Amino acid sequence: MAITGATTLFDKLWSEHTVCELDNGEALLYVDRVFLHERTGSIALQSLHTAGYAVRDARKVFCTMDHIVDTFPGRGDQTLMPSGTDFIVATRKETRAADIRLFDVDDPDQGIVHVISPEQGLVLPGLTLVCPDSHTCTQGAIGALAWGIGSSEAEHALATGTLRVRKPKNMRIVIDGALREGVTAKDLVLHIIAQFGTDGGAGYAVEFAGSAVRDLDVEARFTLCNMAVEFSAFTAVIAPDEKVEAYLSGRDFAPKGEHWRDAIAYWRGLRSDGTATFDRELFIDAGNVGPAVTWGTSPEQVADIRGHVPSPESFAESHRRESAQRALEYQGLQPGKPVSDISIDAAFIGSCTNSRLSDLRAAALVVKGRYIAPGVRGVVVPGSRRVKRAAEREGLDRVFMDAGFEWRDSGCSMCFYAGGETFGEFKRVISTTNRNFEGRQGPNTRTHLASPATVAASAVAGSISSAEMLAERESLIA
Amino acid sequence: MNPFITHTGIAAPLLRRNIDTDAIIPSREMKRVSKSGLGEGLFAGWRYTLPGGRERNPSFVLNRPEYQGASIVLAGDNFGCGSSREHAVWALAEFGIRAVIASGFGAIFHTNCIRNGVLPVCLGEDDINALALRVQRDPQSNLVEIDLQKSLVRCADLECSFVLEEGARYMLLNGLDPIALTLQQNELIDKYERVRRNKHAWAFAPFEDRVEGALP
Numbered sequence: 146m147a148i149t150g151a152t153t154l155f156d157k158l159w160s161e162h163t164v165c166e167l168d169n170g171e172a173l174l175y176v177d178r179v180f181l182h183e184r185t186g187s188i189a190l191q192s193l194h195t196a197g198y199a200v201r202d203a204r205k206v207f208c209t210m211d212h213i214v215d216t217f218p219g220r221g222d223q224t225l226m227p228s229g230t231d232f233i234v235a236t237r238k239e240t241r242a243a244d245i246r247l248f249d250v251d252d253p254d255q256g257i258v259h260v261i262s263p264e265q266g267l268v269l270p271g272l273t274l275v276c277p278d279s280h281t282c283t284q285g286a287i288g289a290l291a292w293g294i295g296s297s298e299a300e301h302a303l304a305t306g307t308l309r310v311r312k313p314k315n316m317r318i319v320i321d322g323a324l325r326e327g328v329t330a331k332d333l334v335l336h337i338i339a340q341f342g343t344d345g346g347a348g349y350a351v352e353f354a355g356s357a358v359r360d361l362d363v364e365a366r367f368t369l370c371n372m373a374v375e376f377s378a379f380t381a382v383i384a385p386d387e388k389v390e391a392y393l394s395g396r397d398f399a400p401k402g403e404h405w406r407d408a409i410a411y412w413r414g415l416r417s418d419g420t421a422t423f424d425r426e427l428f429i430d431a432g433n434v435g436p437a438v439t440w441g442t443s444p445e446q447v448a449d450i451r452g453h454v455p456s457p458e459s460f461a462e463s464h465r466r467e468s469a470q471r472a473l474e475y476q477g478l479q480p481g482k483p484v485s486d487i488s489i490d491a492a493f494i495g496s497c498t499n500s501r502l503s504d505l506r507a508a509a510l511v512v513k514g515r516y517i518a519p520g521v522r523g524v525v526v527p528g529s530r531r532v533k534r535a536a537e538r539e540g541l542d543r544v545f546m547d548a549g550f551e552w553r554d555s556g557c558s559m560c561f562y563a564g565g566e567t568f569g570e571f572k573r574v575i576s577t578t579n580r581n582f583e584g585r586q587g588p589n590t591r592t593h594l595a596s597p598a599t600v601a602a603s604a605v606a607g608s609i610s611s612a613e614m615l616a617e618r619e620s621l622i623a
Numbered sequence: 624m625n626p627f628i629t630h631t632g633i634a635a636p637l638l639r640r641n642i643d644t645d646a647i648i649p650s651r652e653m654k655r656v657s658k659s660g661l662g663e664g665l666f667a668g669w670r671y672t673l674p675g676g677r678e679r680n681p682s683f684v685l686n687r688p689e690y691q692g693a694s695i696v697l698a699g700d701n702f703g704c705g706s707s708r709e710h711a712v713w714a715l716a717e718f719g720i721r722a723v724i725a726s727g728f729g730a731i732f733h734t735n736c737i738r739n740g741v742l743p744v745c746l747g748e749d750d751i752n753a754l755a756l757r758v759q760r761d762p763q764s765n766l767v768e769i770d771l772q773k774s775l776v777r778c779a780d781l782e783c784s785f786v787l788e789e790g791a792r793y794m795l796l797n798g799l800d801p802i803a804l805t806l807q808q809n810e811l812i813d814k815y816e817r818v819r820r821n822k823h824a825w826a827f828a829p830f831e832d833r834v835e836g837a838l839p
């Protein structure tokens with residue numbers, strides 16, 4: 146603790162939720178909200194039940210069907226994932242028995258957990274929220290302390306309303322300057338991971354700060370925080386501001402009236418003190434960030450979109466050379482190849498990283514009046530049913546479908562492979578998701594992570610391309 | 624939960640960095656609404672020749688005759704990064720792995736290990752390489768011995784000490800159920816909650832107002 150008493154935003158959230166310090170160096174933290182999904186929530190509830198424990202306060206627990214549920218229009222409980230229906234049915238049964246609010250398959254508010262949680266106002270600045278899903282860090286974007294846990298921890302949170310946690314250290318990533326035209330939060334976070342490595346945040350809670358972060362709209366901040374776990378951070382937080390207040394105002398589960406005023410008064414103090422010290426501090430100039438795309442099988446294997454596939458020898462450390470070698474083999478790529486020469490088989494727009502309305506708008510802007518390249522399969526999956534309806538009100542569904550994209554119902558869909566739907570073996574997918582691990586989107590499927598605009602432009606070009614490069618190319622042909 | 628005090632066994636070197644939980648257990652192998660039935664899917668992408676198949680890939684370390692019966696994994700940095708799926712630990716445990724020795728662990732995975740009686744041992748890269756060298760010479764006789772009470776790992780002439788946070792160590796040594804332990808603090812939790820509700824009613828109002836009958 147600093148002698149000055151100056152504290153970081155993370156420290157404030159932490160100490161506010163500390164029920165007691167345990168004698169083993171952990172703290173018992175109070176949990177304000179638990180969110181479950183059908184993939185792991187069903188098992189957690191079942192096993193809690195079997196162990197003879199009750200849910201402490203079911204009103205603070207929410208559950209959605211997002212991971213396994215199909216995203217084909219008109220879906221039901223049937224899903225392409227073998228035995229997937231068992232998870233859906235078990236989740237319904239367990240949540241009903243425990244009296245937990247479920248966003249079921251056909252609920253108008255169903256969607257990906259990290260999309261619907263803020264959309265419903267279930268997560269709020271100053272609250273703790275846990276979910277057995279590693280991308281729970283997404284929700285730190287509005288100033289909540291939200292982090293991913295395992296199933297046993299979920300059981301603990303459900304039964305006791307608390308978690309035993311060892312406090313991570315404080316890191317601040319200050320991003321100043323302005324992002325260039327066409328450069329997004331996705332490009333920014335890929336740039337950060339490339340620079341600091343997939344283990345760069347291990348042992349830290351990260352606060353994103355700086356003028357470039359303040360300039361981001363709330364949805365883009367979710368994208369930024371979403372990938373904090375990809376550089377191994379415990380979680381990420383951003384100090385809430387008026388944009389967050391405007392975003393949350395009137396949401397279903399947001400406080401109302403007098404409670405809303407109290408909440409805002411409290412939220413305005415949720416920021417790091419000017420003199421607070423961080424265990425580690427990093428600085429990024431937003432102006433240096435360009436459209437980025439991953440070439441390998443780790444989110445740190447990032448290339449400039451106008452650059453080349455690197456050669457393994459270009460990496461100083463031997464472990465990076467080895468993983469580059471493996472990644473090139475898996476991805477079927479040769480070093481030195483211009484990134485823009487990499488042709489693609491599919492384009493996927495969706496996931497808790499980039500499936501909100503602003504993401505769909507950015508992609509639609511590129512796609513409008515164009516058509517996806519022959520042989521390329523394009524799929525758009527809104528992050529929630531609300532996002533879907535909002536997009537349809539703006540006619541974005543038509544824009545995508547006219548361009549040759551499939552327009553789906555909401556869910557995780559092909560962000561990950563659970564034995565069901567996939568783009569296929571050796572297919573190359575440019576994807577707005579967050580993980581390009583081997584097999585993530587299916588056995589031997591090759592993933593390139595990028596922003597919605599880049600994925601849309603690549604779908605049209607048939608090879609990896611930014612929106613700017615697509616326009617340049619078309620003006621050459623014209 | 625079974626306590627972990629000491630364990631001696633065959634160690635299998637898998638000296639890659641960033642082995643993520645998708646690699647430890649591919650999502651397609653998580654077929655049942657259950658914590659069991661996962662051992663077969665452990666490292667499936669590497670262990671079998673074809674996705675979803677069961678024909679063993681003879682070159683994968685756990686399939687090699689000299690590593691049969693392995694109960695310890697030696698790995699590179701950041702083992703268990705990625706997805707929070709606890710299935711990764713359930714699969715390791717069901718396969719018979721009692722400990723993973725690596726130079727770093729994914730944070731969620733680390734906690735999941737403790738909650739399931741699997742010991743995560745953090746050693747420097749040099750120590751791990753030295754261990755692997757000895758193991759590789761003769762995996763069946765150069766067994767690795769882990770003593771959690773003394774926080775030591777031994778193999779042949781090598782001895783390394785490791786640090787595990789006190790809380791985790793205590794849980795593992797005693798095989799404790801953290802839920803039962805925390806429920807002993809229930810009064811404290813109730814008290815905290817009352818104070819929090821008074822101070823931050825806004826944090827409770829949205830759902831308490833919807834439900835009949837407020838809490839005491």
Ligand code: SF4
Pocket residue numbers: 211212257258278280495496497498556557560561578579
């Ligand atoms: S969209 Fe993908 S990363 Fe996000 S919660 Fe679903 S499966 Fe996980």
